[in-house]
Amino acid sequence: EVQLVESGGGLVKPGGSLRLSCAASGFTFSSYSMNWVRQAPGKGLEWVSSISSSSSYIYYADSVKGRFTISRDNAKNSLYLQMNSLRAEDTAVYYCARQSLIHYGMDVWGQGTTVTVSS
């Protein structure tokens, strides 16, 4: 079964750091570009960051550029998001999502991990 499982969320104070992980299974992880997408409470979807299959291409939303770092370990079938200098507005459910090889949309999503930034 194709599956993505996020972990690492939690409660953190403003200015703090957190590292999210996404464990992939059931497919050849090293062949796919991957994304992080977040959803603030009661709000819509916001794309956060993308990384190509070999980490050659990395992109960030302006809202997180310079604070968040996406990375992956293909040997461990894992995707990461290092989040520094966290702000209240970073509070959200963070999803990892696979980019389709066919059409570049996001065809597999994890269940999400919740990040709460509050003092």
Added chain:
Amino acid sequence: DIVMTQSPDSLAVSLGERATINCKSSQSVLYSSNNKNYLAWYQQKPGQPPKLLIYWASTRESGVPDRFSGSGSGTDFTLTISSLQAEDVAVYYCQQYYSTPCFGQGTRLEIK
């Protein structure tokens, strides 16, 4: 950056009736070299992650019921549910992948 705008923000439709959701991009997402529109539609039910419904603006993902259809080209797109079922209550998002991904603000679909 390409901005995606959906309309309406919310919609109430009777069971068995047609539901139509619109999505407009601030610039064309039609890639001339392959004549494909780089646009997807997702469905998100409460407490669940999004689910891909449509890609290339009009191609249904495997397993998606044929009452869901996508149309449009360039900057204007539509998601149509031909005969609304109770399980279709959800928030629907369009997303362009012509450049760095961007989602519309979402359209909440309810039963009238």
